[in-house]
Amino acid sequence: MKTVLVLNGPNLNLLGSREPQVYGTTTLAEVEKLCASACASHGLALDFRQSNHEGVLVDWIQEAGKLLAAGSLAGVVLNAGALTHTSIALHDAIKGTGVTLVELHISNVHARESFRHHSYISPAAKAVLCGFGVQGYALAIAGLAGLAV
Numbered sequence: 001m002k003t004v005l006v007l008n009g010p011n012l013n014l015l016g017s018r019e020p021q022v023y024g025t026t027t028l029a030e031v032e033k034l035c036a037s038a039c040a041s042h043g044l045a046l047d048f049r050q051s052n053h054e055g056v057l058v059d060w061i062q063e064a065g066k067l068l069a070a071g072s073l074a075g076v077v078l079n080a081g082a083l084t085h086t087s088i089a090l091h092d093a094i095k096g097t098g099v100t101l102v103e104l105h106i107s108n109v110h111a112r113e114s115f116r117h118h119s120y121i122s123p124a125a126k127a128v129l130c131g132f133g134v135q136g137y138a139l140a141i142a143g144l145a146g147l148a149v
């Protein structure tokens with residue numbers, strides 16, 4: 001069984017507790033359950049993580065690269081949070097490992113402040129999904145399942 005790695009960046013541990021008008025009221029623990037159910041329905045295993053630290057996310061993408069080399073990675077779903085708009089290190093990690101990665105945002109970043117319109121992740125990603133709320137995580141997993149067959 002192949003694994004989907006779902007990675008969440010800075011402040012996403014606060015999901016459901018603040019800014020509900022932007023991010024909704026679902027908590028990250030509930031998002032993990034939603035992802036587990038999506039993975040189960042596609043015959044995939046889930047590895048779900050969150051970190052507030054850029055280097056930790058880089059380490060995890062490198063870990064995904066090792067799973068890819070071992071033939072056991074379906075792909076990565078990455079909500080890099082605000083690091084989306086700043087991190088060349090994450091861009092380099094994705095490019096360097098060659099993992100199939102979906103860039104995911106809960107909100108429609110293009111309908112928000114202009115500093116959210118640029119992403120360092122997008123040029124290295126297979127696909128980009130934003131604006132579907134937390135349901136976007138399930139859609140991203142379905143997309144990876146379709147690519148993995």
Ligand code: CA2
Pocket residue numbers: 010011012014015016017018019023079080081082083084104105106107108109116
């Ligand atoms: O829409 C998204 O998923 C974002 O990746 C969320 C990031 C933001 O910086 C990106 O531009 C778009 C922010 C994550 C912080 O999440 C919070 C959730 C609840 C309360 C406070 C922060």
